[in-house]
Amino acid sequence: MRRIYHRFPQSIDLDFELARPFRDVLACIARMHDTHTTVRGADGLVKERVLIQITDGRTQFLNLDALQPLSEKVSEMADFRVDLQRTLLTPEKRLPVSESVFFLRIVDKGPVTECYVAKENRLGDLDAMDLRRLLKGACE
Structure with a gap:
Protein backbone atom coordinates (compact mmCIF):
# COMPACT_ATOMS: atom_id res chain seq x y z
CA MET A 1 0.00 0.00 0.00
CA ARG A 2 1.20 3.49 -0.80
CA ARG A 3 1.70 5.66 2.26
CA ILE A 4 1.52 9.27 1.10
CA TYR A 5 1.38 12.41 3.26
CA HIS A 6 -1.03 14.89 1.66
CA ARG A 7 0.98 17.89 2.87
CA PHE A 8 4.37 16.74 1.56
CA PRO A 9 6.16 19.92 0.43
CA GLN A 10 5.89 20.77 -3.25
CA SER A 11 9.32 22.37 -3.24
CA ILE A 12 12.01 19.84 -2.37
CA ASP A 13 15.58 20.46 -1.27
CA LEU A 14 17.19 17.39 -2.82
CA ASP A 15 16.30 14.64 -5.31
CA PHE A 16 18.59 11.61 -5.63
CA GLU A 17 18.59 7.91 -6.45
CA LEU A 18 19.78 4.96 -4.41
CA ALA A 19 20.99 2.01 -6.46
CA ARG A 20 18.95 -0.36 -4.30
CA PRO A 21 15.49 -1.91 -4.72
CA PHE A 22 12.60 -0.32 -2.82
CA ARG A 23 12.34 -3.12 -0.23
CA ASP A 24 16.06 -2.85 0.56
CA VAL A 25 15.72 0.88 1.18
CA LEU A 26 12.71 0.23 3.45
CA ALA A 27 14.86 -2.21 5.45
CA CYS A 28 17.66 0.38 5.69
CA ILE A 29 15.25 3.01 6.97
CA ALA A 30 13.83 0.57 9.54
CA ARG A 31 17.36 -0.21 10.78
CA MET A 32 18.13 3.52 11.15
CA HIS A 33 15.09 4.19 13.35
CA ASP A 34 15.83 4.96 17.01
CA THR A 35 19.59 4.64 16.65
CA HIS A 36 22.33 6.93 17.86
CA THR A 37 26.04 7.52 17.52
CA THR A 38 28.41 9.52 19.65
CA VAL A 39 31.00 11.77 18.03
CA ARG A 40 33.58 14.11 19.45
CA GLY A 41 32.73 17.71 18.65
CA ALA A 42 34.44 21.00 19.43
CA ASP A 43 32.63 21.28 22.78
CA GLY A 44 32.88 17.60 23.77
CA LEU A 45 30.88 14.46 23.10
CA VAL A 46 27.79 14.87 20.93
CA LYS A 47 25.08 12.21 20.69
CA GLU A 48 23.36 12.09 17.29
CA ARG A 49 19.99 10.31 17.36
CA VAL A 50 17.70 9.33 14.46
CA LEU A 51 13.94 8.97 14.93
CA ILE A 52 11.73 8.02 11.98
CA GLN A 53 7.97 8.14 11.52
CA ILE A 54 5.87 6.92 8.58
CA THR A 55 2.69 8.52 7.29
CA ASP A 56 -0.63 7.01 8.29
CA GLY A 57 -4.00 7.88 6.84
CA ARG A 58 -2.51 10.62 4.63
CA THR A 59 -2.79 13.18 7.46
CA GLN A 60 -0.54 12.09 10.30
CA PHE A 61 2.65 10.22 11.14
CA LEU A 62 3.10 7.26 13.42
CA ASN A 63 6.14 5.67 14.98
CA LEU A 64 7.90 3.24 12.66
CA ASP A 65 7.76 0.50 15.32
CA ALA A 66 3.96 0.41 15.02
CA LEU A 67 4.13 -0.74 11.39
CA GLN A 68 6.42 -3.77 11.45
CA PRO A 69 7.24 -5.63 9.27
CA LEU A 70 7.53 -2.63 7.01
CA SER A 71 8.14 -4.48 3.74
CA GLU A 72 4.76 -6.25 4.00
CA LYS A 73 2.77 -3.07 4.68
CA VAL A 82 13.01 11.97 9.88
CA ASP A 83 14.07 13.70 13.10
CA LEU A 84 17.84 14.13 13.56
CA GLN A 85 18.64 15.24 17.11
CA ARG A 86 22.03 16.33 18.44
CA THR A 87 22.72 16.49 22.18
CA LEU A 88 25.89 17.65 23.96
CA LEU A 89 26.89 15.18 26.68
CA THR A 90 28.49 16.86 29.68
CA PRO A 91 29.35 15.31 33.05
CA GLU A 92 26.58 17.32 34.70
CA LYS A 93 23.74 17.09 32.18
CA ARG A 94 22.68 16.67 28.57
CA LEU A 95 22.20 19.83 26.54
CA PRO A 96 20.18 19.82 23.30
CA VAL A 97 22.31 21.27 20.51
CA SER A 98 20.00 21.06 17.50
CA GLU A 99 17.09 19.26 15.94
CA SER A 100 16.63 18.97 12.19
CA VAL A 101 13.38 17.52 10.82
CA PHE A 102 13.03 16.32 7.23
CA PHE A 103 10.32 14.88 5.04
CA LEU A 104 11.57 11.93 2.98
CA ARG A 105 9.66 10.36 0.09
CA ILE A 106 10.90 7.15 -1.49
CA VAL A 107 9.51 5.88 -4.79
CA ASP A 108 9.95 2.41 -6.29
CA LYS A 109 11.63 2.65 -9.72
CA GLY A 110 12.54 -1.03 -10.15
CA PRO A 111 16.24 -1.64 -9.50
CA VAL A 112 16.69 1.88 -8.08
CA THR A 113 14.77 3.92 -5.53
CA GLU A 114 14.07 7.62 -6.09
CA CYS A 115 14.36 9.78 -2.95
CA TYR A 116 13.00 13.29 -2.36
CA VAL A 117 14.03 15.30 0.71
CA ALA A 118 12.51 18.52 2.05
CA LYS A 119 13.48 20.15 5.34
CA GLU A 120 10.45 20.87 7.53
CA ASN A 121 11.78 24.21 8.77
CA ARG A 122 15.01 26.15 8.66
CA LEU A 123 16.00 25.29 12.23
CA GLY A 124 18.85 22.90 12.95
CA ASP A 125 22.35 22.73 11.60
CA LEU A 126 21.90 19.77 9.21
CA ASP A 127 20.68 19.93 5.62
CA ALA A 128 19.32 17.55 2.97
CA MET A 129 22.82 16.49 1.94
CA ASP A 130 23.46 15.28 5.50
CA LEU A 131 20.33 13.12 5.35
CA ARG A 132 21.43 11.76 1.95
CA ARG A 133 24.85 10.85 3.37
CA LEU A 134 23.22 9.15 6.36
CA LEU A 135 20.78 7.17 4.20
CA LYS A 136 23.45 6.10 1.71
CA GLY A 137 25.69 4.99 4.57
CA ALA A 138 22.92 2.90 6.11
CA CYS A 139 22.18 1.21 2.78
CA GLU A 140 25.76 0.17 2.00
Whole structure:
Protein backbone atom coordinates (compact mmCIF):
# COMPACT_ATOMS: atom_id res chain seq x y z
CA MET A 1 0.00 0.00 0.00
CA ARG A 2 1.20 3.49 -0.80
CA ARG A 3 1.70 5.66 2.26
CA ILE A 4 1.52 9.27 1.10
CA TYR A 5 1.38 12.41 3.26
CA HIS A 6 -1.03 14.89 1.66
CA ARG A 7 0.98 17.89 2.87
CA PHE A 8 4.37 16.74 1.56
CA PRO A 9 6.16 19.92 0.43
CA GLN A 10 5.89 20.77 -3.25
CA SER A 11 9.32 22.37 -3.24
CA ILE A 12 12.01 19.84 -2.37
CA ASP A 13 15.58 20.46 -1.27
CA LEU A 14 17.19 17.39 -2.82
CA ASP A 15 16.30 14.64 -5.31
CA PHE A 16 18.59 11.61 -5.63
CA GLU A 17 18.59 7.91 -6.45
CA LEU A 18 19.78 4.96 -4.41
CA ALA A 19 20.99 2.01 -6.46
CA ARG A 20 18.95 -0.36 -4.30
CA PRO A 21 15.49 -1.91 -4.72
CA PHE A 22 12.60 -0.32 -2.82
CA ARG A 23 12.34 -3.12 -0.23
CA ASP A 24 16.06 -2.85 0.56
CA VAL A 25 15.72 0.88 1.18
CA LEU A 26 12.71 0.23 3.45
CA ALA A 27 14.86 -2.21 5.45
CA CYS A 28 17.66 0.38 5.69
CA ILE A 29 15.25 3.01 6.97
CA ALA A 30 13.83 0.57 9.54
CA ARG A 31 17.36 -0.21 10.78
CA MET A 32 18.13 3.52 11.15
CA HIS A 33 15.09 4.19 13.35
CA ASP A 34 15.83 4.96 17.01
CA THR A 35 19.59 4.64 16.65
CA HIS A 36 22.33 6.93 17.86
CA THR A 37 26.04 7.52 17.52
CA THR A 38 28.41 9.52 19.65
CA VAL A 39 31.00 11.77 18.03
CA ARG A 40 33.58 14.11 19.45
CA GLY A 41 32.73 17.71 18.65
CA ALA A 42 34.44 21.00 19.43
CA ASP A 43 32.63 21.28 22.78
CA GLY A 44 32.88 17.60 23.77
CA LEU A 45 30.88 14.46 23.10
CA VAL A 46 27.79 14.87 20.93
CA LYS A 47 25.08 12.21 20.69
CA GLU A 48 23.36 12.09 17.29
CA ARG A 49 19.99 10.31 17.36
CA VAL A 50 17.70 9.33 14.46
CA LEU A 51 13.94 8.97 14.93
CA ILE A 52 11.73 8.02 11.98
CA GLN A 53 7.97 8.14 11.52
CA ILE A 54 5.87 6.92 8.58
CA THR A 55 2.69 8.52 7.29
CA ASP A 56 -0.63 7.01 8.29
CA GLY A 57 -4.00 7.88 6.84
CA ARG A 58 -2.51 10.62 4.63
CA THR A 59 -2.79 13.18 7.46
CA GLN A 60 -0.54 12.09 10.30
CA PHE A 61 2.65 10.22 11.14
CA LEU A 62 3.10 7.26 13.42
CA ASN A 63 6.14 5.67 14.98
CA LEU A 64 7.90 3.24 12.66
CA ASP A 65 7.76 0.50 15.32
CA ALA A 66 3.96 0.41 15.02
CA LEU A 67 4.13 -0.74 11.39
CA GLN A 68 6.42 -3.77 11.45
CA PRO A 69 7.24 -5.63 9.27
CA LEU A 70 7.53 -2.63 7.01
CA SER A 71 8.14 -4.48 3.74
CA GLU A 72 4.76 -6.25 4.00
CA LYS A 73 2.77 -3.07 4.68
CA VAL A 74 4.33 -0.60 2.24
CA SER A 75 4.67 -0.71 -1.54
CA GLU A 76 5.33 1.66 -4.46
CA MET A 77 5.79 4.90 -2.48
CA ALA A 78 6.18 6.01 1.14
CA ASP A 79 6.59 9.28 3.02
CA PHE A 80 8.63 9.53 6.21
CA ARG A 81 9.35 12.19 8.81
CA VAL A 82 13.01 11.97 9.88
CA ASP A 83 14.07 13.70 13.10
CA LEU A 84 17.84 14.13 13.56
CA GLN A 85 18.64 15.24 17.11
CA ARG A 86 22.03 16.33 18.44
CA THR A 87 22.72 16.49 22.18
CA LEU A 88 25.89 17.65 23.96
CA LEU A 89 26.89 15.18 26.68
CA THR A 90 28.49 16.86 29.68
CA PRO A 91 29.35 15.31 33.05
CA GLU A 92 26.58 17.32 34.70
CA LYS A 93 23.74 17.09 32.18
CA ARG A 94 22.68 16.67 28.57
CA LEU A 95 22.20 19.83 26.54
CA PRO A 96 20.18 19.82 23.30
CA VAL A 97 22.31 21.27 20.51
CA SER A 98 20.00 21.06 17.50
CA GLU A 99 17.09 19.26 15.94
CA SER A 100 16.63 18.97 12.19
CA VAL A 101 13.38 17.52 10.82
CA PHE A 102 13.03 16.32 7.23
CA PHE A 103 10.32 14.88 5.04
CA LEU A 104 11.57 11.93 2.98
CA ARG A 105 9.66 10.36 0.09
CA ILE A 106 10.90 7.15 -1.49
CA VAL A 107 9.51 5.88 -4.79
CA ASP A 108 9.95 2.41 -6.29
CA LYS A 109 11.63 2.65 -9.72
CA GLY A 110 12.54 -1.03 -10.15
CA PRO A 111 16.24 -1.64 -9.50
CA VAL A 112 16.69 1.88 -8.08
CA THR A 113 14.77 3.92 -5.53
CA GLU A 114 14.07 7.62 -6.09
CA CYS A 115 14.36 9.78 -2.95
CA TYR A 116 13.00 13.29 -2.36
CA VAL A 117 14.03 15.30 0.71
CA ALA A 118 12.51 18.52 2.05
CA LYS A 119 13.48 20.15 5.34
CA GLU A 120 10.45 20.87 7.53
CA ASN A 121 11.78 24.21 8.77
CA ARG A 122 15.01 26.15 8.66
CA LEU A 123 16.00 25.29 12.23
CA GLY A 124 18.85 22.90 12.95
CA ASP A 125 22.35 22.73 11.60
CA LEU A 126 21.90 19.77 9.21
CA ASP A 127 20.68 19.93 5.62
CA ALA A 128 19.32 17.55 2.97
CA MET A 129 22.82 16.49 1.94
CA ASP A 130 23.46 15.28 5.50
CA LEU A 131 20.33 13.12 5.35
CA ARG A 132 21.43 11.76 1.95
CA ARG A 133 24.85 10.85 3.37
CA LEU A 134 23.22 9.15 6.36
CA LEU A 135 20.78 7.17 4.20
CA LYS A 136 23.45 6.10 1.71
CA GLY A 137 25.69 4.99 4.57
CA ALA A 138 22.92 2.90 6.11
CA CYS A 139 22.18 1.21 2.78
CA GLU A 140 25.76 0.17 2.00
